[in-house]
Amino acid sequence: MDKPRVKVPKKVKAGEPFEVKALISHKMESGQRTDEATGQKIPRMIINTFTAKLDGEVVFSARFYPAVSANPYLAFWVVADKSGELEFTWVDDSGDSATAKKTIEVS
Amino acid sequence: MRTALFAVSAVVAVLRLPAAVAADAAEDWGPYALEDGRRSGYTYAASETRAMQDDEFENSGYIWVEKGAELWDEADGSVGQACSDCHGDAPESMRGVGARYPVFAPEREKLINLEQRINQCRTERMGAEPWTWESEPLLAMTTYVRHQSQGMPVSPVIDGPAAPFFETGKAFYEKRRGQLDLACVHCHEMNAGNMLRAQRLSQGMSNGFPTYRLKWQTIGSLHRRIRGCNEDVRAETYAPGSDEYVNLELYLAWRARGLPVETPAVRN
Numbered sequence: 001m002d003k004p005r006v007k008v009p010k011k012v013k014a015g016e017p018f019e020v021k022a023l024i025s026h027k028m029e030s031g032q033r034t035d036e037a038t039g040q041k042i043p044r045m046i047i048n049t050f051t052a053k054l055d056g057e058v059v060f061s062a063r064f065y066p067a068v069s070a071n072p073y074l075a076f077w078v079v080a081d082k083s084g085e086l087e088f089t090w091v092d093d094s095g096d097s098a099t100a101k102k103t104i105e106v107s
Numbered sequence: 108m109r110t111a112l113f114a115v116s117a118v119v120a121v122l123r124l125p126a127a128v129a130a131d132a133a134e135d136w137g138p139y140a141l142e143d144g145r146r147s148g149y150t151y152a153a154s155e156t157r158a159m160q161d162d163e164f165e166n167s168g169y170i171w172v173e174k175g176a177e178l179w180d181e182a183d184g185s186v187g188q189a190c191s192d193c194h195g196d197a198p199e200s201m202r203g204v205g206a207r208y209p210v211f212a213p214e215r216e217k218l219i220n221l222e223q224r225i226n227q228c229r230t231e232r233m234g235a236e237p238w239t240w241e242s243e244p245l246l247a248m249t250t251y252v253r254h255q256s257q258g259m260p261v262s263p264v265i266d267g268p269a270a271p272f273f274e275t276g277k278a279f280y281e282k283r284r285g286q287l288d289l290a291c292v293h294c295h296e297m298n299a300g301n302m303l304r305a306q307r308l309s310q311g312m313s314n315g316f317p318t319y320r321l322k323w324q325t326i327g328s329l330h331r332r333i334r335g336c337n338e339d340v341r342a343e344t345y346a347p348g349s350d351e352y353v354n355l356e357l358y359l360a361w362r363a364r365g366l367p368v369e370t371p372a373v374r375n
Contacts, residue, residue, distance in 0.1 A: 005169075028324075069324055070325065071325075
């Protein structure tokens with residue numbers, strides 16, 4: 001999978017929600033299209049799970065379905081009480097995964 | 108009570124629509140609209156689409172800008188050199204390049220566009236295989252190079268040796284074609300702003316290409332877009348990179364002269 005793009009503020013205030021943006025390049029093949037040349041169904045190949053963890057604890061997760069468009073973009077809010085590392089993981093139908101890490105400083 | 112509430116909300120609903128339309132018409136489009144009435148496709152896009160383009164993060168076109176930046180430094184071919192070995196830093200050396208293409212290439216005695224120039228560099232200087240049209244690396248490099256001119260006015264040269272090619276491109280634009288017997292002018296000049304089924308017709312300005320198109324779910328070249336237009340009027344299409352389309356590209360660049368390069372734009 002391609003390298004994801006993640007945007008989080010470097011410094012956040014304890015207990016105050018901050019926005020996280022996450023974008024990854026993926027074709028998100030729905031499994032419902034037919035290859036015109038062969039007449040065969042193009043097999044489904046989508047990212048099915050996204051997880052965001054703060055120091056190992058899940059703070060946000062999502063399951064994706066075939067209607068999600070290519071290059072899925074997510075924006076969500078997280079609250080942190082102490083500094084730590086945010087880890088983001090995308091997993092697709094082939095079992096392939098992509099990971100991004102961001103350190104946040106909480107004051 | 109329930110009836111009264113319903114009546115109030117119905118009045119609000121009726122009043123809201125004209126107000127929204129009026130606000131849209133009075134919009135100040137800044138550099139996206141010129142005094143002579145020419146407007147970027149940006150001004151015809153939905154507000155959500157414009158917001159997506161404006162946010163460098165949310166704009167999926169930047170995926171290709173980043174891929175292009177990586178390829179720029181990657182050595183390829185028998186000579187073992189990368190773009191950066193000759194051209195240095197793209198933000199400096201490529202600034203303004205995308206705003207003036209396509210240009211007349213004396214060695215070919217015809218016009219050459221950005222994609223073709225990139226492949227010329229690859230085959231003649233790097234000893235590498237040319238990238239196929241609409242392939243990921245060619246889209247990424249074209250987007251990356253043109254992005255360096257973002258915000259600069261489109262400024263093609265149409266006189267001198269380019270003049271006959273410009274005229275050919277203009278003739279293509281004005282010629283009726285296909286089973287629907289339509290020329291580009293019929294949609295993009297005479298009916299710009301009107302609805303074509305569920306889509307608002309723009310003036311067909313080329314200043315945002317390569318463009319991330321939501322319908323395609325990927326970034327695409329101007330030639331891919333032109334092919335789509337030709338197919339829509341049930342006309343013969345030409346190959347991407349064909350002389351017909353490169354000449355048309357110069358005419359389109361002239362139509363968009365003065366509008367800012369938006370690459371990567373986002374459109375529906």
